[in-house]
Amino acid sequence: MHSILVKYQFRFIVLPLLLISAFGTLLSQQPRKVKIAGVSVEGNQFADEQTIITLSGLRVGSEIDVPGKELQEAIKSLWQRNQFSDVDILVEKSTPLGVFFLIKVKEFTRFSWLDVQGSDNVNLSDIRKAVGKSRGDILSPYDAYLAKNAVKKLYDTEGMMYAQIIPEIVPSDTSAYSRLVLKIKEGVEFYVSYVEFKGNSKISSGDLEDALEDTHSKPWWKFWRSSKFDKSKYEDDKKKLIVEFRRRGFIDAEILHDTLLFNEIEETVGVEISVREGKQFYLRNVKFEGNTVYPEEILVKRLSVVKGEPYDVERFDKNLNANEDQTDVSSLYMDNGYLSFQSQKEEKKVSEDSVDITVRVFEKDRFTIRRVEITGNTKTKDKVIRRELYTRPGDYFNRSAIIRSVRALGVLNYFNPESIGRDLKVNPVDNTRVDVAYKVEERSTDTFNASVGIAGSLGLTGSVGVTFNNFSLAEPLRGGGGQILNVNAEFGQGSRYQQLSVGFTEPWLNNEPTTLGVNLYRTRQQFNFDLEQIGGQINIGRRLRWPDDYFRVDGSLRIQSINNRGASTYREGLSSEITVGGTISRVSLDNIVFPTSGSKFILSTQVALGSMSIGTTDFWRSNLTFEFINPLMQIDGNNRLVLYMLSDMGYVTHFGPDDSNIPPNQRFFMGGNGLGGFNVTPLRGYADNALGPVTSGGSILGGRFMMRHDLELRFALSLNPMPIYLLAFAEAGNVWNGLHQADPFDLKRSAGLGVRLLLNPIGLLGFDYGYGFDPVGQVGEKSGWKFHFQFGR
Numbered sequence: 001m002h003s004i005l006v007k008y009q010f011r012f013i014v015l016p017l018l019l020i021s022a023f024g025t026l027l028s029q030q031p032r033k034v035k036i037a038g039v040s041v042e043g044n045q046f047a048d049e050q051t052i053i054t055l056s057g058l059r060v061g062s063e064i065d066v067p068g069k070e071l072q073e074a075i076k077s078l079w080q081r082n083q084f085s086d087v088d089i090l091v092e093k094s095t096p097l098g099v100f101f102l103i104k105v106k107e108f109t110r111f112s113w114l115d116v117q118g119s120d121n122v123n124l125s126d127i128r129k130a131v132g133k134s135r136g137d138i139l140s141p142y143d144a145y146l147a148k149n150a151v152k153k154l155y156d157t158e159g160m161m162y163a164q165i166i167p168e169i170v171p172s173d174t175s176a177y178s179r180l181v182l183k184i185k186e187g188v189e190f191y192v193s194y195v196e197f198k199g200n201s202k203i204s205s206g207d208l209e210d211a212l213e214d215t216h217s218k219p220w221w222k223f224w225r226s227s228k229f230d231k232s233k234y235e236d237d238k239k240k241l242i243v244e245f246r247r248r249g250f251i252d253a254e255i256l257h258d259t260l261l262f263n264e265i266e267e268t269v270g271v272e273i274s275v276r277e278g279k280q281f282y283l284r285n286v287k288f289e290g291n292t293v294y295p296e297e298i299l300v301k302r303l304s305v306v307k308g309e310p311y312d313v314e315r316f317d318k319n320l321n322a323n324e325d326q327t328d329v330s331s332l333y334m335d336n337g338y339l340s341f342q343s344q345k346e347e348k349k350v351s352e353d354s355v356d357i358t359v360r361v362f363e364k365d366r367f368t369i370r371r372v373e374i375t376g377n378t379k380t381k382d383k384v385i386r387r388e389l390y391t392r393p394g395d396y397f398n399r400s401a402i403i404r405s406v407r408a409l410g411v412l413n414y415f416n417p418e419s420i421g422r423d424l425k426v427n428p429v430d431n432t433r434v435d436v437a438y439k440v441e442e443r444s445t446d447t448f449n450a451s452v453g454i455a456g457s458l459g460l461t462g463s464v465g466v467t468f469n470n471f472s473l474a475e476p477l478r479g480g481g482g483q484i485l486n487v488n489a490e491f492g493q494g495s496r497y498q499q500l501s502v503g504f505t506e507p508w509l510n511n512e513p514t515t516l517g518v519n520l521y522r523t524r525q526q527f528n529f530d531l532e533q534i535g536g537q538i539n540i541g542r543r544l545r546w547p548d549d550y551f552r553v554d555g556s557l558r559i560q561s562i563n564n565r566g567a568s569t570y571r572e573g574l575s576s577e578i579t580v581g582g583t584i585s586r587v588s589l590d591n592i593v594f595p596t597s598g599s600k601f602i603l604s605t606q607v608a609l610g611s612m613s614i615g616t617t618d619f620w621r622s623n624l625t626f627e628f629i630n631p632l633m634q635i636d637g638n639n640r641l642v643l644y645m646l647s648d649m650g651y652v653t654h655f656g657p658d659d660s661n662i663p664p665n666q667r668f669f670m671g672g673n674g675l676g677g678f679n680v681t682p683l684r685g686y687a688d689n690a691l692g693p694v695t696s697g698g699s700i701l702g703g704r705f706m707m708r709h710d711l712e713l714r715f716a717l718s719l720n721p722m723p724i725y726l727l728a729f730a731e732a733g734n735v736w737n738g739l740h741q742a743d744p745f746d747l748k749r750s751a752g753l754g755v756r757l758l759l760n761p762i763g764l765l766g767f768d769y770g771y772g773f774d775p776v777g778q779v780g781e782k783s784g785w786k787f788h789f790q791f792g793r
Contacts, residue, residue, distance in 0.1 A: 031065040037098030043105045045176050047083060055081065056089070056103060066091075066099070074103075083107060083138060109169065111139040112177040118184040122158055130154045131180070139178055144169055151182060159229040162187035162264055190229040192217050193268035199256065199275045203248060208275075211244035212237040215271060229269045234260075238273075245277065249310030251347070251355070252278030283311040284354040290361040294332065299359075302329045311355050320345065320359065326400050329359075337366035337396030339426070339434055367397040370433040376440040377480075380414050380470060384482040387508055388412060391436050402426070402436065409440065412482075413592045414470055416441040416720045418638060443720075445469040446479070463490040463499075473504075482507055484517075499523040505539075513543035515554070523665075531664055535560020535577070550588045556581040556606075562617065562663055577617035577663070581606040589629060593723045593758050594716050596639035600627035611655040618661035621652040638719060644727075646710040648681065651739060653704060667702030668692065670735045671776075673768070673788040681708055683733045685750025685770030686783045692735030694777070705742045708733030723758040729770070748774045750783070766790045 039058045041049040056074040064070040071089055078087045086106035093100045111133045116124055130150040133139070144167035155163035164185040169178050194217050197205045209216050215237045218227035238255055245253030254276050261270040283305055288296045303319045304327075305312070319328045320343060326335070333341035342362040350356050372393055374385050388408040390401035406424065410417040419441040427435045446468045465488030472481025483506050490499040501521035509516045517539040524532040541554030558579045564572055582605055588598035602625040610618030626647045633641035650668055654661050670681040672688030679702075680689060692703040709732050716725040732747035752770030759765050772783025 031068055033063050034066050034094075035063050035098035036060050036101065037095060038092075038100040039103065040092065040100070041103045041105065043107070045107055046110065047105070047107060052078065052103060052105065058089075058101060058103075078103070078105065082140065082142070085140070107176070108138050108140040109171070109178040110176055111135060111137040111143075112172045112174060112179050115170075115179050115181045116184065117181065118186065119182075121160065121186055121189065122155060126154060127151055127182070131182075133180065139169060139180060141169070144180060147180060147182065151184070155184075155186070157230055157232045159189045159191075159231070160187050161190060161231070161262060161269075188264060188267040190262060190267055190269040192227040192229050193263075193266070193270050195271045195273070197273050197275060200277055202250070202277055202280060203245070208241060208244065211241050213240055234271075241273070241275075243314055245275075246313035247315065249280040249282065249312065250277050251281050251311065251313060252276075254278075279353055281311045281349065281353055281355045283307055283309060283316075283357070284350060285356045286359070287357075288359045288361055291363065293336070293338070293363055298332070299329050299361075302327060302332055316357070317345070326403065331399060333363065334397070334399040335401070336398070337368065338363055339367040339397045339428065340364040365431050367428070367432055367434045369393050369395050369397055369436055370429050371435045373435060373437040374440070375437065376415075376419075376442065378442050379478070379480040380440075380442065380482070381472075381480045383511070384412075384414075384470075384480065385409065385438070385440070387511070387513075389438070397426075397434050405438070407590045409438070410591050411589065414440075414442065414445050416443050417591055418720050446471075463488055465489060473506075496526050497524070515539065515541040525665070530565035532563040532565075533560050533663075533665070541583070548586075551584070551586045554583040554585070556583075558606075564664075575616040577608055577610075578615040579606050579608045579617075589627075593764070594642075594714070594719065594725055595629045595644075596631050596642050597629055599629065600625065608661075610661055616661075617663060618656045619652055619654050619663070619666055621650070621666055623648070623650040625649075638716075640716045640719075642714050644710070644712040644714055646708075648706070648708045648710075648733075650681075650706040651704065653739075659704070662704075664702055667704060668706035668735045669700065669702050670706060670708065670733055672786075673766075673790050681706055681733065681735075683708060683731055683748065683750060684729065684752055684754075684768050684788050685731070685772035685786050686748060686776060687786065690776045690783070691733070691748055693737040701737075703735035704738050705736045706733070707742065707744060707747070709747070723756075725756050727754045727756065728752075729754060729768070731770075748772065748776060748783075754788075 036058055038060060039053050039056070041052050044052060055077050057070070057077060058064075058074055074089055075087050078084060084105045085108050086104075088104040090102045090104060091099055092102040112135060114128055114131055114133065116127055119127060130153070131147045132150070133143070133147070137143075148165045148167045151165050152163065155161075155165075164187065166183040166185075168181040168183065170181050171178050192215060195205075195209045195212065195215065197208050200208060213236075214230060214233035216227060238258065241255065242253060245251075256274040256276055258274070259272040261272070263269070284307060286300055286303065286305065286307070288299050291299060303316060305316055305319070321330050322328055323331075329343065330341060340362075341364060344360045344362075346358045346360070348356045348358070369391055370393060372386070372389065372391055374382055377385060389405040390408070391398065391405055395401075402424065406421045409415060409420050419439070424439070425437040427437065429435055446466070448466050465486060467484070467486040467488075468479060469484055470479050470481070471483040471485040472479050473483055474481065484504070486501075486503045488499070488501050488503075491497060499521065500523075501519060503517065503519040505515065505517035507515050518536070519539075520536045522532075522534045524530075535558060537556055537558040539554060539556045541552055543549060544551040544553060556579075558577070558581070560577050562575045562577055564575070583602060585600070585602040587600045587602075589595040589600055590597050602623070605620070605622045607621075608615065608617045608619045610616050626645075628645045630643045630645075631639040631641070632643055633639070652662060652666050652668070653659075665679050667679070668681060669679060669689045670683050670692060671686040671690035672680070672682060673684065674680050674682035683691065689700050693701045695701060710729065711731075712727045712729045714725050714727045716723065718724045728751075730749075730751045732749045734743075734747050736742045750770045750772045752768060754766060754768035754770075757765045766789070768788040769785065770788065771785050775782050
């Protein structure tokens, strides 16, 4: 590295001195006026000859002094281009018409490619991005120096403070091109051995270290936490430290100085931070000025602060300007048209430990939405998008409605969820009107569904089908109408399980939030029984506005014939079933594939009308499902780590004297990946259909009450274009013969790891490896490890 700099400095310091010396000799001579008869260039390979002549300032026909300042300025101008390693101006020939000058240049080499040697812990693509060179760029010794500094900074952020980078420019096989070689000695990665605070007396050092998000030691019991040192994150953590002080009322707190003690032998760094806490201040009074739309009582309530408690600056500012729940003062105005709303907070210290706060409000004009624009939808029709939006022309501007609209578009699953909110634009037209522009990015939603799995009861199981999730009956080849058409065939090994179904759903009947669906099917299952069903179902539902518009209600009517050729719990022969059902649900998930927030509640009931002499089948079946998603960590503004929780319960009974009127497929089965036939509840870590009541011979009967709980930690490796996420799960569930036998503490437990990938047009691909902790079956052996593999679910 030093040889390059010395050579570079020699060129830029010694050569100009030689030029000055040469001109000094000439200047000792008597200057004479000469006329420029011509100018030519020699040595240029990339730079245009006419451009060089123009930059020199030597114009044919003009007169200059030789020697004189015009030639000095010409050389200086070309040197300043940082394109040439050598510049000379010579007198080529002299004629009665004037003097012909020759500009001799030597260009710096051009960049061909980057050769990185010795980089084991830093990604090569990150190094290339830091260098920022493309083929054909000028490659001077100074450029090599800049590349070295950029890569050194990258290593500093990765915690390798002692990394050495030696750049070298090496000629390549192509003339005038060279490769930049970076020889890297990475040294060591440093890990935080301790964090020590000095000067704190009111807040414990442990609490202060917890405020440092990425810079902390690693006690043995916090095995999940990394103590790798990152200089840039450490600088951010120092800002978070001040936020923690201000959150506790120490509004004058400051960091006096900090010291980093690196130990290259032990690969550790000690962090010592000296602070001055100052006094702890308490909130005494809060008042608003300039508010005419809302009374002060409502605005103070939005702040959610208590007078007399320590003054939490972070909480006050969030509840004034913007918090995660949109319950802040700013949202109150922004949701009612006041797009230009602003507020200014003034703190005034009173007595020795109290603060009075005055918030000046600038309400300004109230805005209405002039136009709602949609761009980027190459397939989905405008009306399909607009009916999901909560912003309409003529409405007052509403920030919460925009946020809700972005969520609704994400739930459609027609578009890249990362681009919807990112590319949203709010453009004020004048003082009272605004345009809202949604930009979407289409992605494939139609799936060719190939589902394959191994079910202990049914052997090899799978399905083949196609689902058009954005179908249009009016334009079937183009699609984009938001309708759903699916054709699906499922099978089990041999003829143990067969199903063929065709379905169509119109989610907005007559442009109203009313869903109409029709499904025709034929199924046959030969396991412990031989049962065939042929029928159809009509579903109709509607989105509600009360209690809120996340709720919807659905009803169904199913008519089918049932042919039982050997189910021990159900009567033999042909029977008919006419069932009515109802479902009430509330779904506020923000995405279908990888939800990061929201919840799902579903309560469904089906009643077969045999007891009313309508059909010959008689049962009542209910299911209750709760799902919750809680975001835990963001990366680049997107929630990547989430906690998923599920509770699922089901119950089926009869109205007649015995349960022989309950079809086998309405009973509950549990275990495996849920591919073991109809009405199977998955429970990983156990074999398919392994849980529940059995006959004296060990055959599975199916239960009448089911309960399952699932807890998953999910981390998204990628969200677009291919969603991929890892998961760690813990499950528990069981099936009983009736409600009286059910025991919520008698659950079969399991835990394990898994991964999910969305492969269009195949669908969701899943791998799970779970361990069942409890014994099942008559033998009573522990389930142990089980691998579960599936397509399309």
